[in-house]
Amino acid sequence: GAGVSQSPSNKVTEKGKDVELRCDPISGHTALYWYRQSLGQGLEFLIYFQGNSAPDKSGLPSDRFSAERTGGSVSTLTIQRTQQEDSAVYLCASSTQVGATIDTQYFGPGTRLTVL
Amino acid sequence: QKEVEQDPGPLSVPEGAIVSLNCTYSNSAFQYFMWYRQYSRKGPELLMYTYSSGNKEDGRFTAQVDKSSKYISLFIRDSQPSDSATYLCAMSALYGNAGKSTFGDGTTLTVKP
Numbered sequence: 271g272a273g274v275s276q277s278p279s280n281k282v283t284e285k286g287k288d289v290e291l292r293c294d295p296i297s298g299h300t301a302l303y304w305y306r307q308s309l310g311q312g313l314e315f316l317i318y319f320q321g322n323s324a325p326d327k328s329g330l331p332s333d334r335f336s337a338e339r340t341g342g343s344v345s346t347l348t349i350q351r352t353q354q355e356d357s358a359v360y361l362c363a364s365s366t367q368v369g370a371t372i373d374t375q376y377f378g379p380g381t382r383l384t385v386l
Numbered sequence: 387q388k389e390v391e392q393d394p395g396p397l398s399v400p401e402g403a404i405v406s407l408n409c410t411y412s413n414s415a416f417q418y419f420m421w422y423r424q425y426s427r428k429g430p431e432l433l434m435y436t437y438s439s440g441n442k443e444d445g446r447f448t449a450q451v452d453k454s455s456k457y458i459s460l461f462i463r464d465s466q467p468s469d470s471a472t473y474l475c476a477m478s479a480l481y482g483n484a485g486k487s488t489f490g491d492g493t494t495l496t497v498k499p
Contacts, residue, residue: 312489361429377429
């Protein structure tokens, strides 16, 4: 079946502009995660959703970052007034449910964001 | 100090070599230990996971966890050029922590034919 998809695959924007990144999880997966991966770094947790609610927003770097999920499916990560330090690959993952014995997360290919 | 530290590499080995990838951690709440493989410009894919201490083998891959030392390893036997990728360790606490994983920074492995 289809995996996690993300769009756009690449986004180049100017400093100060807003961007929206989209994630389509695997059908039926109730949990959805956003991570950020800077060059040569590991994954930095941003936010997760269980259904449409986001119990843990602790990883969002600043109030310029927000995310929503509608219909328990598609999620959008929005970055307002982008800064150069926001340049990174933004990865989305989904899993069957939060808190399962082992929460196997399936990752999308990521959106590579470049802020000029 | 980061919760999870991973040997940075890069690592370059000849085909057929045994590879050892390692991570240490500081959070004693971690119970689930995972290894992901990430090819260039792709998302990570789960290779193996283990729960608590012990070894787990899957083909050419062996994951080892030593909770007393807060140290985990991934061994790759008979390494192949197709194993060339970045390997990320990840850990999470018990149920109730939302399965949120804490990742190491990754080790880039190149296996030369």
